[in-house]
Amino acid sequence: MRRPRVFAAVALVLTISLLTLACRTAQQPARAARKELRIPRVSKPWRDALRLVGDGNPLYSDFSLIKDNRNRWHCIGTFGEGPGGYGSGYQLSDGYALFHAVGNSLEAPMTLLDKIPYQIASPQAYMWAPGVIWNRDRTTAFLFYFHYLGSSEFKENCVRLLTSNAPDLAAWHPYDGTELLEKNMVFREQDDRDFCVFWDDRLGSYLMYYACAGVYPGLPGLNTIVRVRTSKDLLHWSDPTTVMGPPPGGYQCAESPFVLYRDGYYYLWVSGIDYSRISLYISEDPFNFGDPAVNRIEEQPGHAPEIVSDKGQDYMACSMVSTVPSATPGANDLHGILIQPLRWDTPDPGMEARVTRKTK
Numbered sequence: 001m002r003r004p005r006v007f008a009a010v011a012l013v014l015t016i017s018l019l020t021l022a023c024r025t026a027q028q029p030a031r032a033a034r035k036e037l038r039i040p041r042v043s044k045p046w047r048d049a050l051r052l053v054g055d056g057n058p059l060y061s062d063f064s065l066i067k068d069n070r071n072r073w074h075c076i077g078t079f080g081e082g083p084g085g086y087g088s089g090y091q092l093s094d095g096y097a098l099f100h101a102v103g104n105s106l107e108a109p110m111t112l113l114d115k116i117p118y119q120i121a122s123p124q125a126y127m128w129a130p131g132v133i134w135n136r137d138r139t140t141a142f143l144f145y146f147h148y149l150g151s152s153e154f155k156e157n158c159v160r161l162l163t164s165n166a167p168d169l170a171a172w173h174p175y176d177g178t179e180l181l182e183k184n185m186v187f188r189e190q191d192d193r194d195f196c197v198f199w200d201d202r203l204g205s206y207l208m209y210y211a212c213a214g215v216y217p218g219l220p221g222l223n224t225i226v227r228v229r230t231s232k233d234l235l236h237w238s239d240p241t242t243v244m245g246p247p248p249g250g251y252q253c254a255e256s257p258f259v260l261y262r263d264g265y266y267y268l269w270v271s272g273i274d275y276s277r278i279s280l281y282i283s284e285d286p287f288n289f290g291d292p293a294v295n296r297i298e299e300q301p302g303h304a305p306e307i308v309s310d311k312g313q314d315y316m317a318c319s320m321v322s323t324v325p326s327a328t329p330g331a332n333d334l335h336g337i338l339i340q341p342l343r344w345d346t347p348d349p350g351m352e353a354r355v356t357r358k359t360k
Helices: 003-027
Strands: 039-042 050-053 059-067 073-080 097-103 126-134 141-148 157-164 185-187 193-200 205-214 223-231 241-244 255-262 265-271 277-283 298-301 306-310 313-321 334-345
Touching: 039 298, 039 313, 050 097, 059 193, 059 306, 059 313, 059 334, 073 126, 097 126, 126 205, 141 193, 205 255, 223 255, 241 265, 255 306
Parallel strands: 059 126, 126 193, 193 255
Antiparallel strands: 039 334, 050 334, 059 073, 073 097, 126 141, 141 157, 157 185, 193 205, 205 223, 223 241, 255 265, 265 277, 277 298, 306 313, 313 334
16 A cells, blocks of 8 residues: 555656756756867969069068958068069068058958058167957057067067057057056067967967977977967966977978967967978967977968958968978068968868877
8 A cells, every 4th residue: 555655756756856867957068069170271372372462572571461440451561672583582671660551352462551660779670570469349459570680689689569549550659558568568588570369269368379489399409489478468478388399391490370269279380491381280279289290280382371261261371482392591482472262171081180189
């Protein structure tokens, strides 16, 4: 006679347990589906790409692309004079300002504007390899550039900052606030240059990748390596973390880094003195891209890449590309800033295994 009560009690307990489990399951956030790995590649040979800025002999080198608040694109970068042609090398007789070009799209040549000058030191110093970014509310654009007096002395080069509050980015001025220790100097590190800056939603911080002179494990003396710093406000930056050394095979240095975040992966491109190729690395961790040889995904054609998106299309732009392997810094046969659509391919066999995974 007591069995129905026992069964009822058991059923009640099971019902409560199932309801409790359902509630707990509903409260657990769904694990985001992992995106499939894709490999970014240019869609055509660089000789067939659009020349966005420059032609002839003037040197248009490391650059940055940014869209203003009037829906126009700007290209800002290193400018000089040289004889042109393959193997010409650098001549920075006019490297005391940055070139500035503007256009309505990324599918037509841009128009050159007045150069952006600013000298805070005497004698004149080179302005080199800028990185440009809007703050998060798009009220101020920050332009970080390498300030270089032409000497290997550590005290004679640093990162400096120009800002613009103009909706069309027509006017740039040295940062004149009170947050930096010395005028518009952001930080000082030997040969710090080639800046790539972006906001990372996952970290809630800005990331700045750049090339500089430093020690890399397993290599003697100072080498050109890639480092990263973080910031909440684009003014105060963390201590640096080294993320990559020179790729193998004639690069001799790790320069002009560019990092892009997409679908759970950080993509890092690294250039060297051979302007015909770049090395691609992929990581789940923005502070660790693995070993330059073991974790290289592949080599790709190009030099000093920048990747931007417009109207649903991704583009890669490069400067001073060589169509043949070179062993001299600056040797190139495709002048100016070149740009073309970027595609995302399925990975080749073995590429997944070379991706650097996050361990924490």
